[in-house]
Amino acid sequence: MNTTTRNATLQDLALMLQDQQARKVDLVTPATTLWSDNADLTVKGSTPVLSEDGVTAMDGRYRPTVVCDEGIAAKLDIPTAYLRRMREQRPDLYDANVNGWIYGGGDPDQADARTFLLRTFKPGDPGETGIARALLSDRYAIMDHLDVLTSALDGVKAAGVEVSVDGADLTDRRMVVRVSAPDVKALAPALLAGYRSPFSGASGSDNPTVFAGFVLSNSETGGGAWTITPRITVEVCTNGMTITKDALRGVHLGGRMEEGVIRWSEDTMRKELAVVSARAKDAVATFCDTAYVEKVIRDIDEAAGRPVEKVEHVNDVTKALRFTAEQTDGILSHFVQGGQMTRGGVMQAITSYAQTVGDGDEAFDLEAAAIKALTV
Numbered sequence: 001m002n003t004t005t006r007n008a009t010l011q012d013l014a015l016m017l018q019d020q021q022a023r024k025v026d027l028v029t030p031a032t033t034l035w036s037d038n039a040d041l042t043v044k045g046s047t048p049v050l051s052e053d054g055v056t057a058m059d060g061r062y063r064p065t066v067v068c069d070e071g072i073a074a075k076l077d078i079p080t081a082y083l084r085r086m087r088e089q090r091p092d093l094y095d096a097n098v099n100g101w102i103y104g105g106g107d108p109d110q111a112d113a114r115t116f117l118l119r120t121f122k123p124g125d126p127g128e129t130g131i132a133r134a135l136l137s138d139r140y141a142i143m144d145h146l147d148v149l150t151s152a153l154d155g156v157k158a159a160g161v162e163v164s165v166d167g168a169d170l171t172d173r174r175m176v177v178r179v180s181a182p183d184v185k186a187l188a189p190a191l192l193a194g195y196r197s198p199f200s201g202a203s204g205s206d207n208p209t210v211f212a213g214f215v216l217s218n219s220e221t222g223g224g225a226w227t228i229t230p231r232i233t234v235e236v237c238t239n240g241m242t243i244t245k246d247a248l249r250g251v252h253l254g255g256r257m258e259e260g261v262i263r264w265s266e267d268t269m270r271k272e273l274a275v276v277s278a279r280a281k282d283a284v285a286t287f288c289d290t291a292y293v294e295k296v297i298r299d300i301d302e303a304a305g306r307p308v309e310k311v312e313h314v315n316d317v318t319k320a321l322r323f324t325a326e327q328t329d330g331i332l333s334h335f336v337q338g339g340q341m342t343r344g345g346v347m348q349a350i351t352s353y354a355q356t357v358g359d360g361d362e363a364f365d366l367e368a369a370a371i372k373a374l375t376v
Contacts, residue, residue, distance in 0.1 A: 155280025
C-alpha cells in the first residue's frame with residue numbers, strides 16, 4: 001500500500017486520502033494485547049466489534065512505520081536511535097526490549113498496565129501484514145486528514161478569496177497542502193535585489209513580486225495538531241517562506257477513550273471540524289491580505305539585507321539550524337546560483353533547495369526553518 005506522495009495535485013491527494021480512509025482501523029487497547037515478533041507488532045486478544053460496517057477484528061500482524069517506532073520508543077522509554085538500530089540489525093533484540101518492557105520480564109505484577117491508541121492500516125487480504133501507523137496516548141483525539149482538508153477548503157471558499165493549491169505532500173507523519181492567492185500581491189525590491197532563480201535564471205530585481213498564501217498541515221500520527229501557517233511565495237522562483245510565528249494551531253487532545261475500536265459520533269466530529277472551517281476562513285482573511293504581506297516584508301527587509309561576505313559563512317547558518325551535511329551542500333549550491341550575497345540570499349537558498357528534496361517532511365522542515373536564517 002502506498003502511503004506517501006510528494007507535490008501531488010489536490011485531486012490526487014483527495015483520491016489517496018479516500019483510499020486510506022477505507023483502510024484505517026484504530027484501536028484503544030491494553031499494552032498486553034501487543035507482542036513484538038521479528039520487529040512486527042502483533043495484536044492478540046482484542047475484542048471484535050460489531051458495527052454498521054460489520055465485524056472489525058484487530059488481531060493480526062502489523063509492520064510499524066518509523067513514526068510508530070518513535071511512539072513505541074517514547075511509551076516504553078527506549079532510546080529511539082537504539083530501537084531503530086535494533087530493527088535494522090537485531091530484530092531479536094528489538095523483540096526482547098519491547099516485549100520485556102510490556103510484559104515485565106514474565107512477572108505479571110511488573111507488566112505494563114497502560115492503555116494505548118494503536119492506529120493502523122488493515123491488511124488488504126487475510127494473512128497479509130498490515131501497517132502500524134502510530135502508538136499514541138489514549139487521550140489522543142483523532143482528526144483525519146480528509147476531514148481536515150474538506151473542512152479547511154469549505155472555510156477558504158466561504159472567505160471569498162480566489163486561491164489555488166500549488167502542491168500537496170503526504171507522509172507517514174503529516175499532510176501538507178500549499179495554498180496561494182496569486183491576486184494578493186506586494187513588491188519586495190529590497191528582499192529580492194540581485195537574486196536570480198536557480199531554476200529559470202529569472203531576476204528578482206526585474207520582478208520583485210511576492211504573493212500571499214498559507215500552508216495547511218495536519219498530523220494523524222502524533223504530531224498533535226493541525227496548523228494553518230501564512231506563506232509568502234516569490235513569483236520568479238516559487239520559493240515559499242512560511243511565517244511560523246503567526247500560525248494558527250489546533251491541538252489533538254481529548255478525554256480518555258474507552259477500550260475498543262473507535263467510532264466517533266457525528267455530532268462530535270461536526271463540532272471539531274466546524275472549528276477547522278472557521279479558522280481557515282479567518283486565516284484567509286488575515287493572511288491573504290496585501291497589508292499583511294507588506295508588513296511581513298517590512299519586518300524582514302533589514303535583516304534580509306545583512307551581507308554575507310564569504311560563501312563559507314553560509315556554513316555558520318546551516319550549522320546553527322542543525323542542517324545535515326547533505327542539506328548544507330544543496331543549500332550552498334542554490335546560494336551560489338542565486339547570486340545574492342545576503343542573509344536573504346541564504347533564506348532563498350534554503351527555500352529553493354526545499355523544492356528539490358524528495359521527502360515531504362524534509363521539505364516542510366526546511367521551509368519552516370528558512371526565515372530563521374535571517375537572525376541566527
